[in-house]
Amino acid sequence: MAIRERLSGNEAVAIAMRQINPDVMAAFPITPSTEIPQYFSTFVANGQVDTEFVPVESEHSAMSACVGSEAAGARTLTATSSCGLALMWEELYIAASCRLPIALACVNRALSGPININCDHSDSMGARDSGWIQIYSENNQEAYDNFVQAYRIAEHKDVRLPIMICQDGFITSHAVENINLLEDKEVKDFVGEYNPQEYLLNQDHSMAVGPYDIPAYYMEHKKQQAVAMENAKQVILDVAAEFEKISGRKYGLFETYKLDDAECAIVIINSAAGTAKDAVDKLRAEGKKVGLLKIRVFRPFPAKEIAEALKNVKVLAVMDRCEGFSSQGGPLGAEVKSALYTAGSTTKVVDYIYGIGGRDVRVENIEEVYGALFDILATGNIGETYRYLSLRD
Amino acid sequence: MSNVLEIRWHGRGGQGAKTASLLLADVAFNTGKYVQGFPEYGPERMGAPITAYNRISDDPIRVHSNIYDPEFVVVVDETLLECVDVTKGLKKDGAIVINSAKTPDEIRPLLKGYEGRVYTVDARKISVAALGKYFPNSPMLAAIVKVTGIMDDESFLKEMEGSYKHKFASKPEVIEGNMNALRMSLQEVK
Numbered sequence: 367m368a369i370r371e372r373l374s375g376n377e378a379v380a381i382a383m384r385q386i387n388p389d390v391m392a393a394f395p396i397t398p399s400t401e402i403p404q405y406f407s408t409f410v411a412n413g414q415v416d417t418e419f420v421p422v423e424s425e426h427s428a429m430s431a432c433v434g435s436e437a438a439g440a441r442t443l444t445a446t447s448s449c450g451l452a453l454m455w456e457e458l459y460i461a462a463s464c465r466l467p468i469a470l471a472c473v474n475r476a477l478s479g480p481i482n483i484n485c486d487h488s489d490s491m492g493a494r495d496s497g498w499i500q501i502y503s504e505n506n507q508e509a510y511d512n513f514v515q516a517y518r519i520a521e522h523k524d525v526r527l528p529i530m531i532c533q534d535g536f537i538t539s540h541a542v543e544n545i546n547l548l549e550d551k552e553v554k555d556f557v558g559e560y561n562p563q564e565y566l567l568n569q570d571h572s573m574a575v576g577p578y579d580i581p582a583y584y585m586e587h588k589k590q591q592a593v594a595m596e597n598a599k600q601v602i603l604d605v606a607a608e609f610e611k612i613s614g615r616k617y618g619l620f621e622t623y624k625l626d627d628a629e630c631a632i633v634i635i636n637s638a639a640g641t642a643k644d645a646v647d648k649l650r651a652e653g654k655k656v657g658l659l660k661i662r663v664f665r666p667f668p669a670k671e672i673a674e675a676l677k678n679v680k681v682l683a684v685m686d687r688c689e690g691f692s693s694q695g696g697p698l699g700a701e702v703k704s705a706l707y708t709a710g711s712t713t714k715v716v717d718y719i720y721g722i723g724g725r726d727v728r729v730e731n732i733e734e735v736y737g738a739l740f741d742i743l744a745t746g747n748i749g750e751t752y753r754y755l756s757l758r759d
Numbered sequence: 760m761s762n763v764l765e766i767r768w769h770g771r772g773g774q775g776a777k778t779a780s781l782l783l784a785d786v787a788f789n790t791g792k793y794v795q796g797f798p799e800y801g802p803e804r805m806g807a808p809i810t811a812y813n814r815i816s817d818d819p820i821r822v823h824s825n826i827y828d829p830e831f832v833v834v835v836d837e838t839l840l841e842c843v844d845v846t847k848g849l850k851k852d853g854a855i856v857i858n859s860a861k862t863p864d865e866i867r868p869l870l871k872g873y874e875g876r877v878y879t880v881d882a883r884k885i886s887v888a889a890l891g892k893y894f895p896n897s898p899m900l901a902a903i904v905k906v907t908g909i910m911d912d913e914s915f916l917k918e919m920e921g922s923y924k925h926k927f928a929s930k931p932e933v934i935e936g937n938m939n940a941l942r943m944s945l946q947e948v949k
Contacts, residue, residue: 398800534823537823541823542781542784543794543820640822641822641824726824728824
């Protein structure tokens, strides 16, 4: 039985964590993810979970503690944002290369500087090459659902990689909205027991974790990581299909909205996708053929599937909530253009930097993007391909 | 989209405008609606102007922007009229509710020509009478519920009693005072 509730995105993720009842949480508070370990430590204090909560003195230590406990064989998680994720950088790569299926709730916030506490995706996008699976969430419901699915993906024997579940700081983390929760037992049964194949506390099979890797084997180990990441794609779909059976909610690698016959479309991530859907509906009511593709899974990047979904689109805007300083656009733009080029696409593509440092994204702003795409469609002239949305004069 | 009721709150840090917006989301949720309650975050300090928002709808809400053209505005602190454009974008067929001892006719000249409905309620007087302290958010919450008509007085009071019992579980002595503040405000908003 679904439980009708109203929760902020942070509360929703904390409840998913309670229902999962992991072995260890190590965390250090940082805005806007602070509430997650705060709520969770209350669950620990009240005896609602039997998790060992490790209050560390920095995010560097938080991820180090996660690496240690996960390697020992304990199901482990943490939460962070912005500079907290940046301070974990070194250990993110270690967690991934040690094949430790840690789960991390990332509440997206701008990286300093200038110092700013509001939403953009520069934190998780900066970690995109660390070897973590990255799944993004439009709202509190998706943040909750994605977290419930996280361990089934990360711990799968064909994957065994750490996983990051991202949502927009403040915009969804601090907004109270309707949500449907699963019963505790449904989540517990869905997630299941953690039975790692190899772990440090296995006295029958001693092993070393994280030793020096020599040039003779380093590349082979990296290739194994890459294969595991590729494998994650199918596992993510399989887990989503099972999740749909208990929740009625359908998830894929990405979501398309009115894309089938769209001439002009955008690719977008997280909360602004909801705002953009309202813009699509407004323009559709005026007879304009517009649609969108919302990224759910950014790592592994579903390049072929995205190219296929966008094959009929004539003009496309990729929306990057993160600067890349490539003078061509942001990281999502680079991925999407690479996917389209490889597929031999002739779709015209512009990249928009938008919403960084918490700049508000309105329905009207997205309509403006579609307007610019129709200008390109009408004139055939693409103009500047690297643009800023809602920039002050 | 068009059937979404949008409300904007103006307050000062520490007055509870954010809490009031979340409580309003709570009570609307309990009537079966889809809701959003969220503050606009920045480097807040006690006393600095803050903004919070509500959306209330019969259908799921997808938009995640701030609110620019609200149906209703609540001003939790009268001194904000001097420094914040509180009626900006406020729809003419909407209304503004201001915490003030003045009458609506006395306060209208301060509203930069706003032509819609103007309501006032003396949340300071009510709060001090009911709670012995100045917490304007409970009276302002009752006033906006009355003005918007999103639910009748009795259902509202019943919902709020439940919310306060939860919110003030560790200090139940303040529940009755807050309930009285709500009742007085429902009567006195004009």
